[in-house]
Amino acid sequence: MPVPHDLIQSLQHVAGFNESTFKQVHASGEQVTAIRFHPVKQPWTTERWTGEHIPWCLLGFYLSERPSFTLDPSFHAGAYYVQDASSMFLWQALQQLVPETAGKKVLDLCAAPGGKSTLLASYFPDGLLVSNEVIKSRAAILVENMTKWGNDNVVVTNNDPAHFQSLGNYFDVIVVDAPCSGSGLFRKDPAAVHEWSLDHVQLCSQRQQRILSDILPVLKEEGILIYATCSYSKEEDEMIADWLTGEMGMESLPVQIDDTWGIVNSFSEKQGAAGYRFYPDRLKGEGFFLAAFKKKTTDAVGSYGKTVTIARPGKQETAQLLSFMPLANEYKVFKQADQFRVIQQKWMEDIAVLAGSLYIRKAGVEIGAIKGKDIVPSHELAMSLLPKESFSQVSIDKEQALQYLRRQDISLQAPKGWNLMMYDNLPLGWIKALPNRINNYYPQEWRILKK
Structure with a gap:
C-alpha cells in the first residue's frame, strides 16, 4: 500500500517516525487482530483463543489469527469487543x-x-x-x-x-x-x-x-x-x-x-x-x-437548564412488572413511550437533567412492554447484566444458536411461555414457546445474514 508522499514528508521531524520501517509495515499487508473481553459476561480466559495478552490493557488480547466473528454466537452475546490494541x-x-x-x-x-x-x-x-x-x-x-x-x-x-x-x-x-x-x-x-x-x-x-x-x-x-x-x-x-x-x-x-x-x-x-x-x-x-x-479553570456553574419529569409506572403496572421480574431496591422503573426501563435510583435525577438538554436514544435497560396480562420482554433485558435467574432458560449448541441469530424457525423443547436462549451460559435473546410453534424474538435488524 503506497503511503501519501505528503504524509511522509510531514512526519520527518515527528517523534518516533522512521520512514523506512513505516513504509515497510504498510507494504507488508500484515493485519493485527485484538479483542477485549467483557469483565462479567466472559471471564478473562484464553482457553478459546490462541495469542497473547495486550500489556497496557488488563482485558485485552491479541489473536494469532482472525476468526469469523459474525459466526461466533458469543460475539453477539457481548462476551468480547473487537478493538484495535492501540485504542x-x-x-x-x-x-x-x-x-x-x-x-x-x-x-x-x-x-x-x-x-x-x-x-x-x-x-x-x-x-x-x-x-x-x-x-x-x-x-x-x-x-x-x-x-x-x-x-x-x-x-x-x-x-x-x-x-x-x-x-x-x-x-x-x-x-x-x-x-x-x-x-x-x-x-x-x-x-x-x-x-x-x-x-x-x-x-x-x-x-x-x-x-x-x-x-x-x-x-x-x-x-x-x-x-x-x-x-x-x-x-x-x-x-x-x-x-x-x-x-x-x-x-x-x-x-x-x-x-x-x-x-x-x-x-x-x-x-x-x-x-x-x-x-x-x-x-x-x-x-x-x-x-x-x-x-485548571472553573466555568460559571449553571442550573443545568431545564429538567424533564420522568414518567413512572402506576401501582398496577409496577406490581405486574415486579411479578414478571423481581428487582433489587436500588433500581427504579420509568417509562419511555410504551416501554418500561430500569436504572439505579441514584441516577434518576441525572436522567431528568440529561433529558432536559439532550436527545436520549437509550437510558438504563429496557425491560419490555405490557400487553394486556402479558409482558413482552425487551432484547435489552436479555443482553443486560441484570439478574435473570427467574426466567426459564434453554441451552442450545452453536448450530442452533446460529439458526436463532439468523432469526430462522427453530425446533427445540422449551417450557411454555418466555424463555432465554443460552449459548455457553450467555443469553442470546428471547423465544416464546407456544403449543404448536416457537416464536423467535431476536431483533430483525440485528439478524445474521452471512451464511
Missing part, C-alpha cells in the same frame, strides 16, 4: 489518572461504534456513562453495541457537542476520540489513503478545536480530559495539546509507560504537553495518539 491504551490512562471510579460521571463524546464506550462501561461499573454520537445512523450502531455490552449505567445520546453546554461543570471525565484525517487507519482501511490530504488535516484540526471548545465548559474543575485521534499529523495531535494547555486552561498529565511496549512519548513544541504515539512498525497495533489533561 485500548485508554484503559492504562484511566488506571493511572482516575483510580477511583465510584460515582464518576463520564462522557464519551464521539462514541460510535462503541469501542471506547464499552471499555469505559467496564472501567466505570459504578459510575454513569453518557455515550454520545452526533450522526444519527452511527448512533443506531452505538445503541446496538452498548445494548450487547449490557451495562445498566449507560445513557446513549445523539447530539452535537454544543448541545451539552447547558450542563456546565457536570462531568468528571470526558473522552474525545476526535474525528480526524485517519492516517493511522491506512492498514485497516486502504480507502482512507485516497481521502487523505494536507488540506483535510487542516480542516480536521480546526474541527477538533471547535469540538473541544464546545465541550470543555462541561468538564468539572480538576476533571480529566482524554483526547485521542487515529492520525499521525502533529496538527491534530501535539499542536492540539499545545492549544489546550496554552489557551484553554488545561494542564498536561503524564501517563507512565513501559519501554518494552514500543509506545513513543512525545512532547508538544510550545508547552511541552505530553502525548503518546503508536506506530505499527514499533508495536502490534494501528496508528493512534492519546494525550491527557486536567482542567
